[in-house]
Amino acid sequence: xxxxxxxxxxxxxxxxxxxxxxxxxxxxxxxxxxxxxxxxxxxxxxxxxxxxxxxxxxxxxxxxxxxxxxxxxxxxxxxxxxxxxxxxxxxxxxxxxxxxxxxxxxxxxxxxx
Numbered sequence: 001x002x003x004x005x006x007x008x009x010x011x012x013x014x015x016x017x018x019x020x021x022x023x024x025x026x027x028x029x030x031x032x033x034x035x036x037x038x039x040x041x042x043x044x045x046x047x048x049x050x051x052x053x054x055x056x057x058x059x060x061x062x063x064x065x066x067x068x069x070x071x072x073x074x075x076x077x078x079x080x081x082x083x084x085x086x087x088x089x090x091x092x093x094x095x096x097x098x099x100x101x102x103x104x105x106x107x108x109x110x111x112x113x
Contacts, residue, residue, distance in 0.1 A: 077109040085111070 043049075075085030079095045086093050092100075100106060 075111060078111050
């Protein structure tokens with residue numbers, strides 16, 4: 001068992017060293033970032049540059065909106081019991097299929113515009 005405990009102790013020591021190195025690396029990155037910002041500000045001031053000169057909008061970073069490019073379609077059918085709707089596209093919902101199986105016509109569920 002002493003081998004296992006010795007190995008566990010070595011592992012704990014190694015993890016401590018790794019954690020200390022990570023802290024040092026983070027501190028160094030923060031220092032470099034601060035220095036880079038200061039240098040950039042000096043250059044901008046020295047050359048009298050504006051945000052538009054640098055290709056920036058001046059309103060902060062803009063994010064490209066990534067989303068669904070499809071158009072929103074108005075619902076075509078409504079379940080009178082639950083109020084749930086369906087556009088009529090894609091697989092029909094369970095409530096719609098159940099109503100059709102019960103003998104109702106799909107025209108009964110059309111939303112009047």
